[in-house]
Amino acid sequence: MTLANAVKNSAYAMGFDLACVSSALPLEKDRERYADWKSKGHAGELKYMVREEPRRWVPQDLLPEAKSVITFAVNFFSGAKRMEPKRGYGRVARYAWGKDYHEVIKIRLEEWVKGLPGIAGREVKTKILVDSGPLLERAFAHKGGMGFVGKNTLIISKKLGSFIFLCEVLTDLELEADVFMEDETKDACGSCKECMADCPTNALVAPRQLDARKCISFWTIENKGEIPLEMRPGIGDWIFGCDICQEVCPYNGLSKQSQWKDFLPEAGAGPYMNLLEVLAIPSDEEFRKRFAGTPILRSKRFGLQRNAIVVAANQKFAEAAPLLKTISLNPQEPLLQSHALWALQQLS
Numbered sequence: 001m002t003l004a005n006a007v008k009n010s011a012y013a014m015g016f017d018l019a020c021v022s023s024a025l026p027l028e029k030d031r032e033r034y035a036d037w038k039s040k041g042h043a044g045e046l047k048y049m050v051r052e053e054p055r056r057w058v059p060q061d062l063l064p065e066a067k068s069v070i071t072f073a074v075n076f077f078s079g080a081k082r083m084e085p086k087r088g089y090g091r092v093a094r095y096a097w098g099k100d101y102h103e104v105i106k107i108r109l110e111e112w113v114k115g116l117p118g119i120a121g122r123e124v125k126t127k128i129l130v131d132s133g134p135l136l137e138r139a140f141a142h143k144g145g146m147g148f149v150g151k152n153t154l155i156i157s158k159k160l161g162s163f164i165f166l167c168e169v170l171t172d173l174e175l176e177a178d179v180f181m182e183d184e185t186k187d188a189c190g191s192c193k194e195c196m197a198d199c200p201t202n203a204l205v206a207p208r209q210l211d212a213r214k215c216i217s218f219w220t221i222e223n224k225g226e227i228p229l230e231m232r233p234g235i236g237d238w239i240f241g242c243d244i245c246q247e248v249c250p251y252n253g254l255s256k257q258s259q260w261k262d263f264l265p266e267a268g269a270g271p272y273m274n275l276l277e278v279l280a281i282p283s284d285e286e287f288r289k290r291f292a293g294t295p296i297l298r299s300k301r302f303g304l305q306r307n308a309i310v311v312a313a314n315q316k317f318a319e320a321a322p323l324l325k326t327i328s329l330n331p332q333e334p335l336l337q338s339h340a341l342w343a344l345q346q347l348s
């Protein structure tokens with residue numbers, strides 16, 4: 001057995017669903033694609049995507065001795081079918097139904113790297129990345145054959161679909177790289193364009209080109225300010241994130257239930273949030289207590305309530321009017337106040 005296979009097998013034994021190896025050589029082709037995407041302004045306000053840019057395709061900037069990149073995939077599909085939208089509730093993107101993957105996966109990877117010296121027969125230098133360092137992880141996952149890049153811009157595994165978390169370990173081990181077996185002249189999506197057609201805000205402006213300025217995930221999670229008026233109707237009933245472009249993908253039709261209990265809906269916020277309950281959260285402290293350990297914390301209390309206001313207006317959910325009135329009278333929180341005033345107009 002090659003060292004690379006021994007390393008990957010030990011990862012499977014620890015519960016990782018997929019693992020692949022690519023060399024840590026810098027990615028020149030992807031540098032060009034990235035520059036093109038950025039020059040079109042599609043990064044919008046995603047400042048972390050632009051910051052520290054030169055390090056994104058040079059693993060040695062993160063671990064000077066890096067020879068290989070091991071990419072892991074963790075399936076987070078809960079198995080539950082998405083229910084229809086219902087009045088008075090906001091929908092949550094699947095990845096956020098359970099616990100925050102950053103901590104959960106990092107703990108497992110830290111345990112896993114402890115076994116590497118035993119497999120390699122020497123000390124091993126490593127750097128763990130769980131969405132925690134500037135690396136073009138999708139490009140390394142693709143290079144190592146984990147899957148192809150769909151028109152929705154995501155890595156799609158033919159075994160697991162796209163409901164997967166990616167994470168990496170950079171190492172000084174020189175491992176045999178996996179070879180990407182796809183015919184690169186063919187589009188693995190074929191003639192399908194479901195994700196592009198069904199995106200409610202037309203954020204997929206061309207195959208594999210996401211304009212973050214139009215994406216509901218950006219506006220409901222990353223954006224910490226106003227949601228522009230023209231974006232609000234398209235947000236529909238999404239209170240945190242959006243994953244329509246994955247739900248409609250035929251490659252996700254055969255997704256299997258995750259073995260990671262932390263990512264099942266019972267472990268976190270679940271697929272729906274009650275709008276009245278969200279609007280009534282009285283303080284940041286209460287918010288942090290309620291959503292401790294989940295990805296929902298990322299939007300902060302005011303962000304989640306801002307989203308709930310937009311969803312209530314989109315649903316014409318008149319039962320929210322009393323709470324909206326209270327919020328609209330509070331000058332201490334001008335962001336929520338302005339959204340609440342707008343929502344009350346929509347309701348009337």
Ligand code: SF4
Nearest residue numbers: 199215216242244245
């Ligand atoms: S996450 Fe939603 S808004 Fe963003 S590209 Fe996918 S379908 Fe469109």
Ligand code: SF4
Nearest residue numbers: 150151189192195249
């Ligand atoms: S929905 Fe169709 S076009 Fe979009 S990523 Fe999936 S297979 Fe490709």
